Amino acid sequence: MLSTINSPQDLKKLNISQLTELAEEIRAFLIENLSVTGGHLAPNLGVVELTLALHYIFDSPKDKLIWDVGHQAYVHKMLTGRMERFDTLRQYKGLCGYPKRSESEHDVWETGHSSTSLSAAMGMAIARDLKGEKHKVIAIIGDGALTGGMALEAMNHMGHEGRDVTVILNDNEMSIAPNVGAMHNHLGKLRTNHNYRRAKEEIEQLLKKIPAVGGKMAKLVERLKDGLKYVVVSGILFEELGFTYLGPVDGHNLPALMEALRQASHTKGPVLVHVITKKGKGYAPAELDSYAFHGVGMYKIESGEVLKSEGPPSYTSIFARTIEKLAEKDSRIVAITAAMPNGTGLDHFAQKYPERFFDVGIAEQHATTMAAGIATQGLKPVFAVYSTFLQRGYDQLVHDVCRQNLNVTFAIDRAGLVGADGETHQGVFDIAYMRSLPNMTIMMPKDENELQHMLYTALMYDGGPIAVRYPRGSGEGVPLDGEFKLLPIGKAEILRPGVHVAILAFGNMVPIAQKAADMLMAEGMNPMVVNARFAKPLDEELLFMLARDGYTIVTLEEGAVHGGFGSAVLECYAQAGYHHITVELMGIPDYYVEHGSVKEQRAEVGLTSEKVAHKVRSLWPARRQRA
Ligand SMILES: Cc1ncc(C[n+]2csc(CCOP(=O)(O)OP(=O)(O)O)c2C)c(N)n1
Numbered sequence: 001m002l003s004t005i006n007s008p009q010d011l012k013k014l015n016i017s018q019l020t021e022l023a024e025e026i027r028a029f030l031i032e033n034l035s036v037t038g039g040h041l042a043p044n045l046g047v048v049e050l051t052l053a054l055h056y057i058f059d060s061p062k063d064k065l066i067w068d069v070g071h072q073a074y075v076h077k078m079l080t081g082r083m084e085r086f087d088t089l090r091q092y093k094g095l096c097g098y099p100k101r102s103e104s105e106h107d108v109w110e111t112g113h114s115s116t117s118l119s120a121a122m123g124m125a126i127a128r129d130l131k132g133e134k135h136k137v138i139a140i141i142g143d144g145a146l147t148g149g150m151a152l153e154a155m156n157h158m159g160h161e162g163r164d165v166t167v168i169l170n171d172n173e174m175s176i177a178p179n180v181g182a183m184h185n186h187l188g189k190l191r192t193n194h195n196y197r198r199a200k201e202e203i204e205q206l207l208k209k210i211p212a213v214g215g216k217m218a219k220l221v222e223r224l225k226d227g228l229k230y231v232v233v234s235g236i237l238f239e240e241l242g243f244t245y246l247g248p249v250d251g252h253n254l255p256a257l258m259e260a261l262r263q264a265s266h267t268k269g270p271v272l273v274h275v276i277t278k279k280g281k282g283y284a285p286a287e288l289d290s291y292a293f294h295g296v297g298m299y300k301i302e303s304g305e306v307l308k309s310e311g312p313p314s315y316t317s318i319f320a321r322t323i324e325k326l327a328e329k330d331s332r333i334v335a336i337t338a339a340m341p342n343g344t345g346l347d348h349f350a351q352k353y354p355e356r357f358f359d360v361g362i363a364e365q366h367a368t369t370m371a372a373g374i375a376t377q378g379l380k381p382v383f384a385v386y387s388t389f390l391q392r393g394y395d396q397l398v399h400d401v402c403r404q405n406l407n408v409t410f411a412i413d414r415a416g417l418v419g420a421d422g423e424t425h426q427g428v429f430d431i432a433y434m435r436s437l438p439n440m441t442i443m444m445p446k447d448e449n450e451l452q453h454m455l456y457t458a459l460m461y462d463g464g465p466i467a468v469r470y471p472r473g474s475g476e477g478v479p480l481d482g483e484f485k486l487l488p489i490g491k492a493e494i495l496r497p498g499v500h501v502a503i504l505a506f507g508n509m510v511p512i513a514q515k516a517a518d519m520l521m522a523e524g525m526n527p528m529v530v531n532a533r534f535a536k537p538l539d540e541e542l543l544f545m546l547a548r549d550g551y552t553i554v555t556l557e558e559g560a561v562h563g564g565f566g567s568a569v570l571e572c573y574a575q576a577g578y579h580h581i582t583v584e585l586m587g588i589p590d591y592y593v594e595h596g597s598v599k600e601q602r603a604e605v606g607l608t609s610e611k612v613a614h615k616v617r618s619l620w621p622a623r624r625q626r627a
């Protein structure tokens with residue numbers, strides 16, 4: 001069956017039993033392919049029937065299907081002509097793990113970050129109406145993504161405008177970890193409440209039987225329906241917000257799904273279809289542990305054993321260990337995550353100190369300002385957040401944290417290139433977006449041992465907001481000191497004295513600089529290597545000494561070169577009147593780096609020891625004169 005599907009039109013020729021068979025073939029395909037490439041298996045297994053039903057009832061690409069987060073769009077990709085490219089999923093130059101407009105006309109909206117789908121849908125519905133077009137706009141959003149502020153802002157507007165938009169709420173009771181929040185509790189009530197739907201249907205049937213209901217009678221019936229909501233589910237939030245609520249519908253029952261979607265497609269105004277699905281459906285290991293199979297690497301199909309690469313402990317695990325140790329001694333430490341307890345390593349902290357741990361849902365804005373509020377009261381909040389997701393909390397960082405100069409620690413994980421998630425998730429902008437903020441201090445460790453000292457330094461610091469950024473994946477495998485050390489703020493570390501050229505490396509670029517220096521040493525050149533440690537404040541004393549001593553500077557960072565650490569060095573020299581010093585910046589160029597391995601991404605942007613050595617050679621005095 002699967003091989004006959006080249007476009008959504010092919011689905012429409014199938015009957016329910018053929019579609020059911022197809023669903024099983026899709027599952028088998030995903031389980032097999034992802035065991036090699038890795039990817040977001042559990043979210044996709046959960047939406048197989050839903051995606052089939054959507055493509056069956058609606059007419060993509062005329063009708064617009066908008067996937068929130070986009071990590072669950074694999075089945076959509078399979079049905080829209082990309083099945084053959086699945087062996088390249090999330091690989092360099094291969095199929096993207098998220099919707100991508102350049103890949104297909106069926107991908108009408110690009111994502112990766114959560115909770116954007118409803119705003120995008122609203123925008124498309126407005127454009128449709130202004131242009132006098134007739135298609136449907138359908139957003140598919142998970143219960144996790146619905147905890148994001150943007151989604152709630154959009155619903156507020158949608159209910160007010162009353163335009164035709166369909167929202168499919170894919171409720172599997174899970175974010176990456178178990179979903180949290182009052183909205184989650186409300187959905188729980190709806191999930192278990194079949195009485196409301198039944199009673200509502202009965203009233204509507206009754207209504208149909210009464211000829212020409214009008215005037216007082218109609219009002220009475222409306223009041224009866226209103227009253228019913230309060231009695232049965234103490235208020236259905238979505239109906240109060242101006243949506244027609246359809247559901248709950250079993251998301252693995254194709255006829256029921258199709259019926260609900262058909263009904264939605266004929267409903268005027270905003271409509272929300274509440275679909276109940278099982279994350280990981282159809283693959284026992286993923287059903288049992290949907291967290292492990294949310295975003296997974298290679299695994300053995302039969303046993304579900306996830307194959308872990310051997311290597312030193314990750315930066316995340318060292319962060320987790322350190323914050324726990326520090327929290328043991330300092331009861332002011334409070335840890336916050338925005339729906340990433342496992343990804344940030346805070347899950348252990350949550351078990352150990354439940355009263356000092358807060359998972360706020362996918363709500364980075366709230367988390368940032370909440371941390372600021374906690375800090376005003378003399379406690380020590382640590383917001384552990386991926387670099388890419390802190391982008392969501394930017395105004396809160398500017399307006400609430402930095403402006404009030406509050407002691408909030410930002411533990412910025414996944415800083416730098418992140419690999420297979422690609423351009424939506426690259427953690428390459430935080431240096432630039434934080435550096436311009438008054439009162440901010442920004443550090444990055446050269447290895448995991450220095451990470452523990454930096455976290456300690458951050459929590460001992462009382463001068464305002466402070467960020468320690470660290471990369472995804474394994475550390476350098478260095479031994480960990482038993483005692484934490486306080487690092488002097490704004491002081492770099494000369495790792496290797498040298499002449500003529502100084503390589504100023506920030507964080508995880510230090511080992512690359514060292515390797516480049518080793519290569520050059522073999523050729524008779526010995527550049528200085530500096531572990532910058534701070535992007536703000538800079539070690540001006542060292543910078544001015546280098547300028548006075550006639551060094552040429554090479555800066556190295558795994559961050560956007562525009563506005564980043566190297567820019568800071570340039571600005572520092574310009575402001576101090578050192579106009580004749582040569583500063584060469586190496587970092588991420590001015591474009592979004594696509595998916596692949598970090599190694600491939602670094603090679604693409606030139607952040608390798610070979611490229612650094614090449615740069616230093618070109619700057620070495622004797623060679624420069626020859627050139
Ligand atoms: C702004 C933002 N914060 C955090 C994330 C990380 N993240 C990706 S998927 C996800 C959970 C989404 O849950 P849900 O929408 O219910 O989808 P499911 O995986 O359950 O299908 C989270 C927290 C993100 N993509 N974007």
Ligand SMILES: CC(=O)[C@@H](O)[C@H](O)COP(=O)(O)O
Nearest residue numbers: 069071112295343414421472
């Ligand atoms: C979809 C999403 O945003 C997350 O699932 C992300 O893929 C997690 O990345 P890590 O694997 O780095 O935790």
Ligand SMILES: [Mg+2]
Nearest residue numbers: 142143144174
């Ligand atoms: Mg979910």
